[in-house]
Amino acid sequence: MSPARTLLRALVLLGVGIGLTVPAVAAQAEPSASELTQQINKASTELEKIVEAYNKAGEDLKTTKAAAQAVATKLGPLEQELAVADAEVGRMAAVAYRSGRLANANALLEGGTGSVVDRLGVLDKLARDRQAQVAGFTATQQRYLDEKSKLDIAQAKQTAQVNELATGKKKIESDLAKLYEMREKAYGSATTSSGSYTGTIPSVSGQAGVAVRFAYNAIGTPYVWAAEGPNGYDCSGLTLAAWRAAGKTLPHNAAMQWDKVAHIGRGSLQPGDLVFYSGLGHVGIYVGSGKVIHAPQAGESVKLSSVDMMTPYGYGRVR
Structure with a gap:
């Protein structure tokens, strides 16, 4: 037997004798929910x-x-x-x-x-x-x-x-x-939906009331990028569609909507007003009682949320 084979056999026997083990590669943990x-x-x-x-x-x-x-x-x-x-x-x-x-x-x-x-x-x-x-x-x-x-x-x-x-x-x-x-x-699912709204829609007069009712009826509709209905909405697409139903024209972009509305303080918020978030990257429609309806993100659907779901950027009234 060659010297190399003899040395290898000795090392193997030694490993068995003293319980030598090779560290296993740590399995990558699955990310949590x-x-x-x-x-x-x-x-x-x-x-x-x-x-x-x-x-x-x-x-x-x-x-x-x-x-x-x-x-x-x-x-x-x-x-x-x-x-x-x-x-x-x-x-x-x-x-x-x-x-x-x-x-x-x-x-x-x-x-x-x-x-x-x-x-x-x-x-x-x-x-x-x-x-x-x-x-x-x-x-x-x-x-x-x-x-x-x-x-x-x-x-x-x-x-x-x-x-x-x-x-x-x-x-x-x-x-x-x-x-x-x-x-x-x-x-167990890639997407979630809150389902359509089954509660009582608050009574709001005028064009703002039309926009608010539209938003409530859109709850449960899936988020779809760059869409303005009727089968899907993104954030500015929803506010555009709600106010379009009320006879008002808004651009399909949150920042451009901010430029078009009258800026108001939080204390002046009324149903139908728009609430802007994320450096004008997101917008929802205020429906009263500290709530907004918005199209949140891909994988979710239009839903009712707290006006403080994120830190508001500002508030606007459609003119």
């Missing part, structure tokens, strides 16, 4: 920021498209008028070229009524009016073309931003999908 919840909440907060940024880019894009369409609508008639003016000036230039100045003068001297000076003045004024008209149309058209060019550039930029945000959203959703698998192990 509490840890899973924290991970999901953190990922959902990141996702909500991306969704709200996506919503804002969409709102900006809609505004730019509308402005570009308005410019294009104005440019159409302007271009037609310009074409008519150009054709008229071209006709006058062609006549002058064919006949020459002297022939034009002879024609004016031989025909028509009124003095020669009057007829020459009419022709000169006509030429100057046409030139001024064409110059005016050309300058106006150029202004519109410049504006439309700027709008086209902005639209292209915003479209690129939307695509970039969509890519980021897919990554977060992919990460959430993995966390939901872990949550399903812990809770």
Whole structure:
């Protein structure tokens, strides 16, 4: 037996004799339900920021498209008028070229009524009016073309931003999908729902009452990113839809809604007012008695919560 094999056999025998063991690699502990919840909440907060940024880019894009369409609508008639003016000036230039100045003068001297000076003045004024008209149309058209060019550039930029945000959203959703698998192990379900509201909806008058009733009836509807109903909502999509039912228009973005509402103090809160959270990254609708209805996060559904579920950023009244 070789020296190496003899040494190996001796070491094995020695290990058996004194109970030598190789430490096992510690198994990674499964995350607890509490840890899973924290991970999901953190990922959902990141996702909500991306969704709200996506919503804002969409709102900006809609505004730019509308402005570009308005410019294009104005440019159409302007271009037609310009074409008519150009054709008229071209006709006058062609006549002058064919006949020459002297022939034009002879024609004016031989025909028509009124003095020669009057007829020459009419022709000169006509030429100057046409030139001024064409110059005016050309300058106006150029202004519109410049504006439309700027709008086209902005639209292209915003479209690129939307695509970039969509890519980021897919990554977060992919990460959430993995966390939901872990949550399903812990809770038996990847999503939870409070179910529809079966209690008494408080009586609130006016348009605010319409918005509040809408919000109560939306309880139990799943959170769906960038959605404004009827089968799903994100936070700003819910407040948008509730006030849309009441005849008011809000943008689909919490920060933009903050810019549109009248800012009020907490002591002035009334049902229908909006409560903003998380640095304007989240919004809910106040329904009275210290409660808000909101679309919380992916995996949950629209629900009734305390107004202090998070530290409020501010309060706003829809105008």
